[in-house]
Amino acid sequence: MRSGALLALFLAGSLGATSPGLAEDAPAPLRVCADPNNAPFSKQDGSGFENAIARLVAEELRRPLDYVWWAQRRGFIRNTLKAGICDVVIGAPAHHYDMALRTRPYYRSTYVAVTRADRHLDITDLHDPSLKSLTIGVHLIGDDGANPPPAHALAQLGVVNNVKGYPIYGDYRQDSPPQRLIEAVAKGEVDVAFAWGPMAGPVAKASPVPLRIQNLEGEEAFAPLEFTFEIAMAVSRDNLPLRRELQRVLDRRGGDIRALLEQAGVPLLPFRRPSLEIVAQPGGADAKQAE
Template sequence: MHMNKFFITALCLGTSLTIPQAQAEQNKPLKVCAAENEMPYSNKAGEGFENKLAELVGKALGRKIEYLTWSDPRYYIRDTLDKGLCDVAMGVDKGDPRVLTTQLYYRSGYVFISREADKLNLENWDSEALRKAQRIAFVPGTPPEVMMKAIGRYNDMFNYSQELVGFKSARNQYIKYETSKLVSEISSGHAEIAALWGPSAARYVKASTTPLVMTMIPDNNVRADGQKVDFHFSTSMGVRKNDPTLLAQLNKVIEDNRNEITELLEEEGVPLVAEPDAP
């Protein structure tokens, strides 16, 4: 499970068991379990792109949106979805074993971010620019960390990586890295390269006053022991395992509104990749 996908919005919807009940549910608000501060996905002010996606789903189902916020991304499925406080989680990995997942509504990947003026040739993890860079920003616990170890640059960056911690909770030491801060490291020239999850970085790359370049990292990476390291992921909505009816409704919403969903993601600047051919 790659770490960024814990920073997500969850969307709530009433379960319909009978026809009269389904009609009653139609008038109820759609309760969205959303992160109170996990931008660019969601915040209390509803400014994240997952907030916009939730609004789109609510509109498609003819339901008003209400938000319930959570603060700890590690346990939000257990503490919200599983307890019935909400019924849909937006932004989960397709096939997440904790839930039933819809068809994907987008596929993206990790990107290299650099300054346009530097004209760095960053095709893959073998790129010379990665060997020469003084500072490379990445989030521990994500695929880029694995590849930093594989190319022998992890130890060089250890102290720098500790400087990038944006937040540490008192309880259980939940550590958070702010993507906006990591992107600003590149804008300011403090670091030459960042390797970040594209959807979390796109908004800040777009807003940077220093022109930046996002380069999609190919999905063919192999760690030191020869095992493949995934860099592209498909994003779905998740529902409780006992709720296939809702799953079917959401699959229809995704199918019917695919163009609008893609437009919303492109407006955000999210780099999209094609779905791989089914095996």
């Protein structure tokens, strides 16, 4: 999955206001790059689960928290971390993402099927024969082939005529455009949606219409497509000191961060490599940047 499919990558934003009244010897603010209109991840009102994680990290580092607000479109790393206008991205792909320096992953999630609870559908595999007769919703990213894995997998299976695409960028004048896909399930526009779990889970949890979330299985049949991903924090490639500080926070407060994710409704999977899992214990050693 390209970084655009996970982060919906960012474009055209404005610099957040810095904290007033800081003394000259006060610690520098932790400047977080985030989209002000991208629930459930981040919102300008601070209600996103990545906002909550950012607050925890800043408190642990004893630094004021500031935001650089930047709409999620392409060019995010170039215009933010590489431009030096912010310090950290709270959620970034942990692997195959060489534009930034990453911490070890602090959670792992997957793509999911979203259905209305009152439909009593049981869909966990894209090979499910019922998909041929259901209306399916998927996110679409662009015309360059960089669509999410479920869209490619369905095309491989020849399931195309009953698939509706919902632009992940959407109309930015609306509230959190990527949510339209999950709302389409609640409204009955589609029977099932296939979406990235950390986006779908919290939106479904908050839905006034009860929705069902089921993790997709059988992804090995679509290799080299990947459906599960590990998420890390990202800093600029020359900011190894901050990367080490963030890793120490993740080592100390991993349990608290996991609790925030679970409370938000993010579907979590165990790490495939247990040695990389963040645990809630003090004194976690720095790891080499292996990704």
